[in-house]
Amino acid sequence: xILLRTETTPPxxxxxxxxxxxxxxxxxxxxxxxxxxxxxxxxxxxxxSVDGRLHGAELDEVxxxxxIPALERPDSALIGAGFIGDAGDDSGGSLHFAWWIGPxxxxxxxxxxTQSTRLDVTERRYADYVSDFSxxxxxxxxxxxxxxxxxGPYVDYLCTCDYIxxxxxPVFVDADRTGVEEMFGVVGADVFVRNFERxxxxxxxxxxxxxxxxxxxxxVVVSTDPxxxxxSVLSEAAxxxxxxxxxxxxxxxxxxxxxxxxxx
Amino acid sequence: xxxxxxxxxxxxxxxxxxxxxxxxxxxxxVQRLTDAIVLGVLVPGERLPSESQLAKRFGVALxxxxxxxxxxxxxxxxxxxxxxxxxxxxxxxxxxHGAVLRARLGALSRVDLQDMGLYLSVITAAAAAHAADRVxxxxxxxxxxxxxxxxxxxxxAAGRAEGAFHIQLAVLSQSARLVRDQIRLQAEFGPxxxxxxxxxxxxxxxxxxxxxxxEPNTVTATCSAYQLSVVDALAARDPRGSRAAVEHHFSxxxxxxxxxxxxxxxxxxxxx
Numbered sequence: 001x002i003l004l005r006t007e008t009t010p011p012x013x014x015x016x017x018x019x020x021x022x023x024x025x026x027x028x029x030x031x032x033x034x035x036x037x038x039x040x041x042x043x044x045x046x047x048x049s050v051d052g053r054l055h056g057a058e059l060d061e062v063x064x065x066x067x068i069p070a071l072e073r074p075d076s077a078l079i080g081a082g083f084i085g086d087a088g089d090d091s092g093g094s095l096h097f098a099w100w101i102g103p104x105x106x107x108x109x110x111x112x113x114t115q116s117t118r119l120d121v122t123e124r125r126y127a128d129y130v131s132d133f134s135x136x137x138x139x140x141x142x143x144x145x146x147x148x149x150x151x152g153p154y155v156d157y158l159c160t161c162d163y164i165x166x167x168x169x170p171v172f173v174d175a176d177r178t179g180v181e182e183m184f185g186v187v188g189a190d191v192f193v194r195n196f197e198r199x200x201x202x203x204x205x206x207x208x209x210x211x212x213x214x215x216x217x218x219x220v221v222v223s224t225d226p227x228x229x230x231x232s233v234l235s236e237a238a239x240x241x242x243x244x245x246x247x248x249x250x251x252x253x254x255x256x257x258x259x260x261x262x263x264x
Numbered sequence: 265x266x267x268x269x270x271x272x273x274x275x276x277x278x279x280x281x282x283x284x285x286x287x288x289x290x291x292x293x294v295q296r297l298t299d300a301i302v303l304g305v306l307v308p309g310e311r312l313p314s315e316s317q318l319a320k321r322f323g324v325a326l327x328x329x330x331x332x333x334x335x336x337x338x339x340x341x342x343x344x345x346x347x348x349x350x351x352x353x354x355x356x357x358x359x360x361h362g363a364v365l366r367a368r369l370g371a372l373s374r375v376d377l378q379d380m381g382l383y384l385s386v387i388t389a390a391a392a393a394h395a396a397d398r399v400x401x402x403x404x405x406x407x408x409x410x411x412x413x414x415x416x417x418x419x420x421a422a423g424r425a426e427g428a429f430h431i432q433l434a435v436l437s438q439s440a441r442l443v444r445d446q447i448r449l450q451a452e453f454g455p456x457x458x459x460x461x462x463x464x465x466x467x468x469x470x471x472x473x474x475x476x477x478x479e480p481n482t483v484t485a486t487c488s489a490y491q492l493s494v495v496d497a498l499a500a501r502d503p504r505g506s507r508a509a510v511e512h513h514f515s516x517x518x519x520x521x522x523x524x525x526x527x528x529x530x531x532x533x534x535x536x
Contacts, residue, residue: 107444109448111323153438155434155435155439155443157431157443161444161447163438219398231437231438231439232438233398233399
């Protein structure tokens with residue numbers, strides 16, 4: 001199929017077409033994340049009340065009101081949603097999880113669920129070794145960079161025990177009214193990589209060469225190249241040598257296409 | 265180490281309450297909770313979930329959960345207190361625990377023990393090999409922080425670190441299935457492995473639980489050296505090296521388990 005196309009199309013046009021498809025795919029990826037970012041912006045403003053921030057049960061209620069509908073909406077790409085941070089009470093500084101998990105199929109660790117369930121971290125006892133959740137990338141990065149961060153793809157053993165991307169946005173408050181805002185938590189969403197794959201695959205397949213979506217570290221999120229499976233890492237050197245890449249406008253991703261003169 | 269544990273390796277605690285398959289449900293619930301209690305995964309004084317919670321978590325009928333709890337009570341592994349602060353509580357370790365554990369090790373056939381050991385070794389070694397192809401430098405730094413120190417605060421801490429290390433290896437392989445299997449198998453099999461390595465080294469100089477905490481004991485020193493060798497192989501992006509290190513480690517573990525099993529079968533007295 002690819003051979004046929006290169007044979008019947010003048011080379012210059014073929015390259016232009018391929019580049020256009022690459023750009024189009026980057027657009028689809030951007031759109032996917034722009035949607036999630038927009039939702040997170042909306043949630044950010046909801047957990048910040050007029051005089052600063054919400055607390056305890058009031059916080060949980062507000063989070064449930066946006067997280068559960070977001071998970072249960074038909075065709076929702078999200079599998080997790082909520083707020084994680086300082087509960088604003090005397091919980092002794094440990095992070096408060098107001099986090100909901102969408103309906104999941106049964107897997108060897110977790111039973112099937114047909115509606116959203118709230119994450120109970122204490123039930124995930126094998127994760128006890130994570131003594132400090134705030135040191136994890138999805139919390140640490142928005143805190144230090146003061147901006148929305150995408151973690152993954154990675155195996156999440158805390159919520160879904162599945163392969164996911166996590167998008168987290170910092171929520172700030174100026175508690176002491178000193179003009180210095182501090183992050184008191186993150187609002188976030190989890191996306192199954194398989195859902196992202198479904199959304200992106202048509203545009204990835206339209207690229208007339210092996211193609212892949214890569215994160216900032218060169219880790220493959222979706223790929224049409226059997227030799228470059230999801231989760232593997234494309235080294236900078238190989239990327240430079242054999243792949244043409246376009247950065248996505250939204251999200252820390254790029255779409256890569258194997259150069260014509262570099263066979264698998 | 266197991267009998268003295270006040271907090272068990274968490275990885276072992278995982279599937280203690282996960283769903284149970286269809287056949288011999290009462291026996292399976294009893295077996296799983298018995299293992300968890302005698303191996304110290306559930307600690308003395310800990311309150312078990314209620315009958316209805318247990319039924320839900322295991323995916324069994326309420327009457328099944330009730331019957332299982334009643335058997336555990338008869339065996340002296342739990343006691344039930346009435347009232348608002350009531351419930352089923354894990355009893356303190358006593359002679360019966362050792363007997364239960366011996367019975368468990370005695371009842372398991374060599375073929376099953378070896379098969380479980382092989383399975384755990386295969387999935388862990390495969391995870392280590394794939395991780396070597398897929399790690400970033402930041403992943404290696406994170407993993408290195410999980411390596412058990414040669415002088416851990418306790419043997420339990422060493423056991424925790426070992427379980428955590430293997431889960432993290434699976435995470436670095438980027439395979440959700442390997443992570444789930446790792447967590448699940450550790451719950452089933454991990455405690456027996458630790459028990460075996462503890463009792464087979466307890467009689468040796470520097471073995472088992474160190475009496476002098478400034479002296480590294482062989483269990484933790486071996487674990488520490490093993491984990492460092494895996495991290496180094498990953499850092500060198502050497503899949504063969506990381507795989508071989510894991511296989512060697514499990515092979516040693518399994519040998520200790522079979523040694524303990526033989527001792528039980530011969531009726532030798534065991535440290536517990």
